[in-house]
Amino acid sequence: MDERFDRQRVNTMNEAPARHAAIGPNTRLECKICWTVYDPALGDEVWQIPPGTPFSELPAHWTCPNCSALQQDFLVLDD
Numbered sequence: 106m107d108e109r110f111d112r113q114r115v116n117t118m119n120e121a122p123a124r125h126a127a128i129g130p131n132t133r134l135e136c137k138i139c140w141t142v143y144d145p146a147l148g149d150e151v152w153q154i155p156p157g158t159p160f161s162e163l164p165a166h167w168t169c170p171n172c173s174a175l176q177q178d179f180l181v182l183d184d
């Protein structure tokens with residue numbers, strides 16, 4: 106892995122989150138780092154998120170259950 110790339114990514118994460126306005130109650134999102142999908146219909150066992158929880162209502166401390174990426178590193182999945 107390129108260390109400089111990682112540092113650049115961290116800087117980017119401090120900027121305003123993009124795209125999250127498009128998230129609805131059933132919107133699935135995919136981690137852009139490890140491709141883990143958050144599906145509101147399933148919730149998240151790792152974080153004990155009950156099924157039916159929209160991505161936008163996840164607790165602020167929720168991160169990718171697989172790689173700990175921040176919520177703003179998730180991209181909307183279009184069905």
Ligand SMILES: [Zn+2]
Nearest residue numbers: 136139169172
């Ligand atoms: Zn991830």
